[in-house]
Amino acid sequence: xxxxxxxxxxxKDCLCLxxxxxxxxxxxxxxxxxxxxxxxCRLCVDACPSHAISLVPEEYPAQQETSxxxxxxxxxxxxxxxxQEIAAYEIEEAAETPRAKQLAKAIGMSNRIMAEDLLREAGxxxxxxxxxxxxxxxxxxxxxxxxxxxxxAEKLIQKLRKINASMKEKxxxxxxxxxxxxxxxxxxxxxxxxxxxxxxxxxxxxxxxxLFRAAADAETIHALKHFEVAGKIGSxxxxxxxxxxxxxHEYKEMYPPFVEQAExxxxxxxxRTFTFAMKAEEVHAGLYQxxxxxxxNQEEVFYYLCPVCGNIEKVVPGKCPICGVSGEKFIKY
Amino acid sequence: xxxxxxxxxxxxxxxxxxxxxxxxxxxxxxxxxPSSFVCPLCGASKAEFNENENExxxxxxxxxxxxxxxxxxxxxxxAAELSALFSNLAKGCExxxxxxxxxxxxxxxxxxxxxxxxxxxxxxxSLKSLLQNDLSTHFxxxxxxxxxxxxxxxxxxxxxxxxxxxxxxxxxxxxxSGKADxxxxxxxxxxxxxxxxxxxxxxxxxxxxxxxxxMKMTQVGRSA
Numbered sequence: 001x002x003x004x005x006x007x008x009x010x011x012k013d014c015l016c017l018x019x020x021x022x023x024x025x026x027x028x029x030x031x032x033x034x035x036x037x038x039x040x041c042r043l044c045v046d047a048c049p050s051h052a053i054s055l056v057p058e059e060y061p062a063q064q065e066t067s068x069x070x071x072x073x074x075x076x077x078x079x080x081x082x083x084q085e086i087a088a089y090e091i092e093e094a095a096e097t098p099r100a101k102q103l104a105k106a107i108g109m110s111n112r113i114m115a116e117d118l119l120r121e122a123g124x125x126x127x128x129x130x131x132x133x134x135x136x137x138x139x140x141x142x143x144x145x146x147x148x149x150x151x152x153a154e155k156l157i158q159k160l161r162k163i164n165a166s167m168k169e170k171x172x173x174x175x176x177x178x179x180x181x182x183x184x185x186x187x188x189x190x191x192x193x194x195x196x197x198x199x200x201x202x203x204x205x206x207x208x209x210x211l212f213r214a215a216a217d218a219e220t221i222h223a224l225k226h227f228e229v230a231g232k233i234g235s236x237x238x239x240x241x242x243x244x245x246x247x248x249h250e251y252k253e254m255y256p257p258f259v260e261q262a263e264x265x266x267x268x269x270x271x272r273t274f275t276f277a278m279k280a281e282e283v284h285a286g287l288y289q290x291x292x293x294x295x296x297n298q299e300e301v302f303y304y305l306c307p308v309c310g311n312i313e314k315v316v317p318g319k320c321p322i323c324g325v326s327g328e329k330f331i332k333y
Numbered sequence: 334x335x336x337x338x339x340x341x342x343x344x345x346x347x348x349x350x351x352x353x354x355x356x357x358x359x360x361x362x363x364x365x366x367p368s369s370f371v372c373p374l375c376g377a378s379k380a381e382f383n384e385n386e387n388e389x390x391x392x393x394x395x396x397x398x399x400x401x402x403x404x405x406x407x408x409x410x411x412a413a414e415l416s417a418l419f420s421n422l423a424k425g426c427e428x429x430x431x432x433x434x435x436x437x438x439x440x441x442x443x444x445x446x447x448x449x450x451x452x453x454x455x456x457x458x459s460l461k462s463l464l465q466n467d468l469s470t471h472f473x474x475x476x477x478x479x480x481x482x483x484x485x486x487x488x489x490x491x492x493x494x495x496x497x498x499x500x501x502x503x504x505x506x507x508x509x510s511g512k513a514d515x516x517x518x519x520x521x522x523x524x525x526x527x528x529x530x531x532x533x534x535x536x537x538x539x540x541x542x543x544x545x546x547x548m549k550m551t552q553v554g555r556s557a
Contacts, residue, residue, distance in 0.1 A: 004430045008548075031430075056429055067482045072404040073475035074487060075414075077494065080471060082413035084463050087455035094454070099516040102555040103508065106521045106530045107460070107501055109553065113528035114494040115414065116421035121490040124418055127425040127434060139415070147447070152440040159434065 001055045002037040003044050005030060009052035016044035016053060025053075062130075062167065066123040074122040078115045085111035130167075133160040179230035186223035190216045240292040247285035251278050276309035279322045283311055304330040336385035337363050341496045341503070342375035342541030345385060375541035376532050378503045404478070416445035461505045467498055493527040496542045500530055522550040 005016070007030050016025040016032075024036035025044050032044070032053070045053045088108035095101045123131045136157050140150065197212030227233065234242070255278035262270035287303075304313045307330070309323035316327045334349040346352065346366070351359040352373060357366055363382075370379045410418065419442035426435035452459075472495045479487035507515050515532065522531040527543035529550075536547045 060429075064486070066484065066487070068408070069404060069478050070475075070482050070484050070487050071408050073478040074490070075405070075408055075410070077467060077471050077475055077491075078414050078417065079411055080463060080467050081494070082411065082417055082449070083452065084460060085417075086413060086449055087452045087460045087463065090452060090455050091457060091460065098555045100457075100508075102521055102553055103504065103516060104457075106523050106553045107504075109523045109551070110497060110501060110528035110530050112417055112420070113523070113525065114497055115417035116424065117490045117527065118494060119414065119418045120421050120425075121484075121487045124421060125425065125486075127422040127429070127431075127438065132422065135418075145448075147444060149440045149444050152437040156434070156437050156441075 001040045001042075001057050002034045003032045003042070003053050004056050005032050006052045006054070009050050011050040011052070013049050015047040015049060019043040019047045059163065059167065060126055060128060063123075063126050066121070071122045074118045078118040078122065081111045081115040081118065085115065128160055128163045130160075130164050133157065133164055136160065176230050179226045180232070183223050183226040183230065183232075186219045186226060190219040190223060192216075193219065237292060237295060240288050240295070243288040244285050244292070247281045247288065251281040251285065255281070276311075276323055280306075280310040280312070283313075283322075287312060287314075303333040305333060306330055334360075335363065337382040338385045339372040339375060339377050340381050340383055341377040341500050342372060344372050344374040344541075346382060374537070375500065375529070377500055378506060380506065381499055381503050404474075412445045412448035412450065416442045416449060418442075419445065457505055457508050461502065461509070464498055464502055464505070468495070468502060472498070493529075493542055497528045497530070500542075504530060504532070521553040521555075523553055525549045525551055 003024070005025070010030065020026070020043065021041070022036045022038060024033040024038075027033055040055070042055055045055055085108050088104045088111060092101050092104035092108060095104055123129075124135075126132070136153055140153050140157065143150070143153075193212045193216035197209045197216060200206075200209035200212055233239065255274050259271055259274045259278065262268075262274055301314065304316050306312070306320045306323060306325060308325045309320060311320050311322045313320075313330065316330050318327050319325060320327070320330075334347070336348070337346040338344070339346075346363070348362050349359060351357045351361045352370075353359065355370065355373065357370070363384075366379065368379055371377065372381065419438045423435045423438035423442060426432070426438060472491060475491050476488065476495075479491060519532050520534065520536070522533075522536045523529070524531070524540040524543060524545060526545045526549055527540060529540050529542040531537055531541070531550065536550045536552065538547050539545065540547070540550060
């Protein structure tokens, strides 16, 4: 978003010169220097007493769809209005009195403006739209006349291609964001329902426990699908790398301040669960790294999981080095 | 006492109050208003006024026409339309302060302008018959289609173009009835936004059709 000045409205009070932090508004032509203008700053916009400055975006959103029937109906009129424009200008040319010429000219101008407005509403509002790009492409293909300004058309096509590709990328990345947000939500729901299911089991509500388990599995199905569609599943070596990155972020950056905060608040249970997780994630990161380095090793490896703190060992310890639980409790993988 | 509304700009003539500024005293019934009366706001002729009965609900042009033209099968553009399409896009670029792109579109508009098919010796009469076709058929159909799709933008453009077309017909009627003198010592202005043609002494403060400030109306000069 950069600032632009409408010269017709500018009353030369020049407050924009006082407030602009980069001197972008001080130019001889009266145009604001887009190179110097700070994106979205708007100090000049708010300061201008004549409301002559506004912000213009670098990219515009996709336009509202126009139905095919509306385009056709408006097309009948825009055809008719352009015919009347031509007729009016020819009348102007041939007319004998200055008054008839004047009227014919006005009618010609009027019809051009009406035709433009009708075409604008028939899907050609935004000069950068995909609709315009399609039209330009089809014209370039079918035009054979030597007078056709092919260079201008080609230049426009290049510009529009670039803009439309970047617009498409933006829409795509929004959906990718949504997929990942849905993945996070579904994954969370899966663990929540498992926790609820355990609780229901403890309370002897076996049907409710079953339902929670089934629902938890359903959320797993959703989560896995969202994650897959988001394109986040790579080759195993890529996935191991992603594992190292995720675990390292957790034990180095995420958990330490969490532990600190819990200690400050005197929440011992939280200190304990955060610390267990933090230490276990560090072990996980190391195991992922090791697996990456030995991916081609065919020899079978066994992993043992501590059911209390989530620690993983390759040899069953006497007791867990993180939480101290007896090695007998470890689960073999 | 009844009221009559201008189908172009919405000005209301109230028989009870007349139009004293134009020497039409209060209480003058519509039938007694001279035929030379023009709308004080937009300059439309007396014939463009309708009785103000549920006027708001009724479009300026009756959509009761049974002879609906049918929609074409494909969307195709004539050279003249392409010229208008590109000059419209050039205006769009100017609004975005992108003069480089505006110039490229102008180049295309100029090319298609030259390519446009000429019309064989038109006169005001043949122009009026083209216009009449819009007013009796095309607008009604397009309004129906746009209303069916709830396309507000299209309905807005149609409403403006319809009013501007009515104004042009009103001007052409005057030419036809030999009153071409109506332009004598008057100025002619065209609204840059909607195309409304105003004939009068000074340009109106705002355009009677699209309500844009008068500074966006261009005076059409008279060459000797």
